[in-house]
Amino acid sequence: MVNKQVSDIPNGMEKIISLCKRRGFIYQGSEIYGGLAGMYDFGPYGVELLNKIKASWWKEHVYNRDNYVGLDSAIFKDPRVWEASGHTKGFADPLSECKRCNTRIRVDKELEEIGVVADEKMSEAKLNELFSANKSKIKCPQCGARDFTEVRAFNLLVKSNLGDFTSTGERPVYLPGEACQGIYLNYKNILNSTRVKVPFGVAQIGKAFRNEISPRNFLFRTREFEQADTQLFIRPHENKEAYERMKKERWDWYLSLGIRAENLKWKQHENLVFYASDAWDILYNFPTYGFDEVEGIHDRTDYDLTQHMKYSGVDLSYTDPQTKEKFIPWILETSMGLGRVFLAVLSDAYTEDLLGGEPRIVLKLAGHLAPVKVAVFPLLRNKPELVQKAEEVHRMLKGKIAGLVEFDDNGNIGKRYRRQDEIGTPYCVTIDFDSLEKGDVTVRDRDNGKQDRIKIDELAAFFKQKFS
Ligand SMILES: [Zn+2]
Numbered sequence: 001m002v003n004k005q006v007s008d009i010p011n012g013m014e015k016i017i018s019l020c021k022r023r024g025f026i027y028q029g030s031e032i033y034g035g036l037a038g039m040y041d042f043g044p045y046g047v048e049l050l051n052k053i054k055a056s057w058w059k060e061h062v063y064n065r066d067n068y069v070g071l072d073s074a075i076f077k078d079p080r081v082w083e084a085s086g087h088t089k090g091f092a093d094p095l096s097e098c099k100r101c102n103t104r105i106r107v108d109k110e111l112e113e114i115g116v117v118a119d120e121k122m123s124e125a126k127l128n129e130l131f132s133a134n135k136s137k138i139k140c141p142q143c144g145a146r147d148f149t150e151v152r153a154f155n156l157l158v159k160s161n162l163g164d165f166t167s168t169g170e171r172p173v174y175l176p177g178e179a180c181q182g183i184y185l186n187y188k189n190i191l192n193s194t195r196v197k198v199p200f201g202v203a204q205i206g207k208a209f210r211n212e213i214s215p216r217n218f219l220f221r222t223r224e225f226e227q228a229d230t231q232l233f234i235r236p237h238e239n240k241e242a243y244e245r246m247k248k249e250r251w252d253w254y255l256s257l258g259i260r261a262e263n264l265k266w267k268q269h270e271n272l273v274f275y276a277s278d279a280w281d282i283l284y285n286f287p288t289y290g291f292d293e294v295e296g297i298h299d300r301t302d303y304d305l306t307q308h309m310k311y312s313g314v315d316l317s318y319t320d321p322q323t324k325e326k327f328i329p330w331i332l333e334t335s336m337g338l339g340r341v342f343l344a345v346l347s348d349a350y351t352e353d354l355l356g357g358e359p360r361i362v363l364k365l366a367g368h369l370a371p372v373k374v375a376v377f378p379l380l381r382n383k384p385e386l387v388q389k390a391e392e393v394h395r396m397l398k399g400k401i402a403g404l405v406e407f408d409d410n411g412n413i414g415k416r417y418r419r420q421d422e423i424g425t426p427y428c429v430t431i432d433f434d435s436l437e438k439g440d441v442t443v444r445d446r447d448n449g450k451q452d453r454i455k456i457d458e459l460a461a462f463f464k465q466k467f468s
Helices: 012-022 044-063 080-084 107-113 124-137 181-193 240-256 303-312 338-349 384-398 413-422 433-438 456-466
Strands: 026-028 040-042 068-071 092-097 104-106 152-155 200-209 224-234 264-268 278-286 290-299 330-337 350-355 358-363 372-378 404-407 427-431 440-445 451-455
Touching: 012 026, 012 338, 012 350, 012 358, 040 044, 044 068, 044 200, 044 224, 044 240, 044 338, 068 181, 080 181, 080 303, 092 107, 092 124, 104 107, 107 124, 181 200, 181 224, 181 303, 224 240, 224 338, 240 264, 240 278, 240 290, 240 330, 264 290, 278 338, 290 338, 303 330, 330 338, 338 350, 358 413, 372 384, 372 413, 384 404, 384 427, 384 433, 384 456, 413 427, 427 456, 433 440, 440 456, 451 456
Parallel strands: 068 200, 372 404, 372 427
Antiparallel strands: 026 040, 092 104, 092 152, 200 224, 224 330, 264 278, 278 290, 290 330, 350 358, 427 440, 440 451
């Protein structure tokens, strides 16, 4: 049992879920009230990891490129936005209900399970036809009956009563079904208030909400989630090369998170929405669940701006400052589910190995993603001179390392190492009796357990170099 990856472990996802709760990465939402389905809260280490994934993505687009800018648009938007985007009509899951127990099933997913090619973008009529032909092979997951209603589209938008003071709530304002719409709404503002010119991109991280009929697979299908999107506004028909470049850049970003290439793959969409010219997903090989989507890369032509121009009545065309040519920019989009990437990063880092003959669980997270950068321990908690020195070193490092530096004097040293290994802390610093005499400490490396003696005076520079 040396270096077992989670994909080699039966019920690997159960191990990840258990670690998430035990070590403060993810909690069930509203847990003390019995839990609210499809909701999760990021705990103290979870929020650190999530923020670091976001920071890496933001740096990649907004800081490292010349023609991308950032945005953070409001959750609530004019209801016409969702008409223009097609969500009020087309954003629906095809469902059927068990006639015996009223359990609803996702028809496209059930068909796929029995090997019939189906997808939620197919028309209701087409899905009904496929379902009728195959429903004798499908069992109700709840009661086992094989008696279902016709397929019906169930809209996924979540309604709110913001600003609706009628008692009937007849003018719903929707929560965003996808986060990217705010970018289209601000496209003109950005052009008018910054120095960008087509081609330019906008990056945004935002929350989205969907009335999923059956939230499932932990962070994979939730009712509230966070998306990181980019929209690249380009000249018409200049999509092919830029699209290929975008695909490569997105793939490479996952590798930069430390995710192994063999756990990633591409999938091209077979059924494109009518306006799209091309669409590919990056899939990750989740433990237990197998390969599934973490990000979509979409070639959307001029659909989005044309729709918003039509529904808002505002001219969203672009005039080239040199040639004076007027056109509606085409859009290349990248859209990533942050919860899914979080789960992919955790899964890829999860390792069971032997260290000094002892079995352990260790998260081999890339240094820039680790929730805790360095943990500082006194060798013994009942020796005030060790504790005091350790507190001194802890205070000194806190000011000098970007990220969490933890102090821990709980339990024996082996237990402290195990805890830090499980949350992926790259380095542990131990203050022992030699430290008091010689002014140096033990620095232990998470991945191989190797220990080095480093002078306290040189610690900050040592870590600065390690995390650069
Ligand atoms: Zn049933």
